[in-house]
Amino acid sequence: MSAPMPPSSLGLRTLELLQGLPPQRLDEISRQCLWRRFEPGQLLIAREHDDRDLHLIVAGAVRVTSYAPGGRETSFRDLQAGMSFGELSALDGRPRSADVIGLRSGLIASLPPAAFRALLQQEWTVTERVLLRLTDLARSLIDRVLDLSxxxxxxxxxxxxxxxxxxxxxxxxxxxxxxxxxxxxxxxxxxxxxxxxxxxxxxxxxxxxxxxxxxxxxxxxxxxxxxxxxxxxxx
Amino acid sequence: MSAPMPPSSLGLRTLELLQGLPPQRLDEISRQCLWRRFEPGQLLIAREHDDRDLHLIVAGAVRVTSYAPGGRETSFRDLQAGMSFGELSALDGRPRSADVIGLRSGLIASLPPAAFRALLQQEWTVTERVLLRLTDLARSLIDRVLDLSxxxxxxxxxxxxxxxxxxxxxxxxxxxxxxxxxxxxxxxxxxxxxxxxxxxxxxxxxxxxxxxxxxxxxxxxxxxxxxxxxxxxxx
CATH class of the missing domain: 1.10.10.10 (Winged helix-like DNA-binding domain superfamily/Winged helix DNA-binding domain)
Incomplete structure (x- = not known):
């Protein structure tokens, strides 16, 4: 774990989820986040952790790895700066379904679930993006179930x-x-x-x-x- | 196809998605809907139709059937009065992934996608329920992919x-x-x-x-x- 960074709204401007928000709003979100530098191989989310934050990748890249109940690794996807992860647990408060580790060193801003929900309640453009990401996720999973079946x-x-x-x-x-x-x-x-x-x-x-x-x-x-x-x- | 029904907000009170909305709002949604009676076996949604409405089951029951690309039926689930279906296409405008037929005769209210999105923008309680339904859907699909893999x-x-x-x-x-x-x-x-x-x-x-x-x-x-x-x- 690295030392917390002073908040800065500059990095949040590049986040897909927050595109188009006014600078004051970005400043506010910035102050609500916990900022952390991370290195390759560093564990950012573990299934047994009880964090439910929404994580914004400000710099660097991470790898999300899913596991079957028996512990076998089943799939992974890599996420780059500008992307975010952890929406499901931030929304429903249930445990993480994946581990996330650093792939290229970078900077992450983590927004607590209550702040994330307040943001959705206030900013329709963000809500709309989250809704579309969830429908995309559901559709790709439906396709995968069909393929597998x-x-x-x-x-x-x-x-x-x-x-x-x-x-x-x-x-x-x-x-x-x-x-x-x-x-x-x-x-x-x-x-x-x-x-x-x-x-x-x-x-x-x-x-x-x-x-x-x-x-x-x-x-x-x-x-x-x-x-x-x-x-x-x-x- | 049956004749359109005169709008009535009474039936919408029982809808899970709309719980707690004030009567005036229910009246307004009521007037935006197309109301249809349906019989067992009647096709309500087909993959090739271009409707993108959110469908509210006011009475009766329906069966949602998914198909693999080759045309093979792969799964179904039954939905009762008070439930709704068609959220994915209403949100993202993409084609239906399933067919829906009447199971027990009833009444359906269909809300056009623009009205559905306006409702989400105005009523956070409805948005919150839609977000949680989508996270539930994603989690159950993730579990299913893991089982199948x-x-x-x-x-x-x-x-x-x-x-x-x-x-x-x-x-x-x-x-x-x-x-x-x-x-x-x-x-x-x-x-x-x-x-x-x-x-x-x-x-x-x-x-x-x-x-x-x-x-x-x-x-x-x-x-x-x-x-x-x-x-x-x-x-």
Missing amino acids: TLSVQQRVCLELLRLAQAAGVDGNQARIEPAPKHADLAHLVSSYREQVTRELSALAKAGVVARQDGALVVRDLERLKHIANREVAH | TLSVQQRVCLELLRLAQAAGVDGNQARIEPAPKHADLAHLVSSYREQVTRELSALAKAGVVARQDGALVVRDLERLKHIANREVAH
């Missing part, structure tokens, strides 16, 4: 490889994904385990659909990959 | 049977679930397909864990069921 791990791996191939640039029926994605990262992206992803990639390699080449993953038969990704789940 | 279909079926057994009443190491749950209903509850549920139930019956008896499902070995539900996923 209706697609096999094999299909999810193939769909993710197709996305990576599109991003890397397709050349006819081939694509070169460089560097090759780590199996653990692919597992996070498709909500599965590293071991299952390794198994699916081996099967795809054996079938000649993908191949490893000098640290890259080459898709050798994009059409076949699409076919596997889109076929009806066997049952 | 980390538990096998077998485990999910066992967990659901344990819940049903607890609800029915446990007698030592046994429980009698009556009537026996339909496989299609179990499939909805665990986000899987009927065929997979049938397969898992057959395996449990063969292992002597459950048995069918006069239209009931008897759990013969509750401890064993718990053991299967809680074991680490094989991978």
Whole structure:
């Protein structure tokens, strides 16, 4: 933990959630926040902590990691300066669903839940952004539930490889994904385990659909990959 | 489609979302709504419709059914009088993610999205309820993603049977679930397909864990069921 910083509204101007608020209001929010510098690897939110603040990333970047009840890490996402996190607990007072650690050193301003709720009550533009973030979150989770309910791990791996191939640039029926994605990262992206992803990639390699080449993953038969990704789940 | 009803604020008093609003405000909302009677089986929202209204169930009950992109039905939930639906599209203007049909005949009041947003801007108590409903929705979806990512279909079926057994009443190491749950209903509850549920139930019956008896499902070995539900996923 670092020493508290003197409040400053300058940093809050870059926050997406607070865009367009008048300077006096930013000053006021600034004074309500606890300001902390953080370093890479520093734990900012832990599931067992009882803080319910809304956290504003003024500088640096953080990683949010979700865990299953058994303790297994299930997914993560990285957030940059200007973004915020912790809305759910700040709104409903229930425990955190994730851990957050520093990724690149920076500065965080933490707004207590009562101050956050008062802000929402007074500033419709902020409320509107929070409402839209929550609908976005709900819609992406609904999509994920649908994917998980209706697609096999094999299909999810193939769909993710197709996305990576599109991003890397397709050349006819081939694509070169460089560097090759780590199996653990692919597992996070498709909500599965590293071991299952390794198994699916081996099967795809054996079938000649993908191949490893000098640290890259080459898709050798994009059409076949699409076919596997889109076929009806066997049952 | 039935004929529009004359507006009436009486029915809106029972709406959870509008609890505590003064009568004049209820009258105003009442006049902004389109009122419709509906019958069982009548389609109230379809994914391809372009309505973005917030729908208030004044009387009767409806069934909300979600679909995967391929068209397969994946889950449903029933909503009673006093509840509302359609918040996501009313807030973000994006397409519906579900179909809604009448379950028991009733009366629905549909508030256009602009009127809904104006209401939120003016009435903090309503906004607060919408914020908490969205956090509840997000948390239940997060739990569901975790279940789907980390538990096998077998485990999910066992967990659901344990819940049903607890609800029915446990007698030592046994429980009698009556009537026996339909496989299609179990499939909805665990986000899987009927065929997979049938397969898992057959395996449990063969292992002597459950048995069918006069239209009931008897759990013969509750401890064993718990053991299967809680074991680490094989991978």
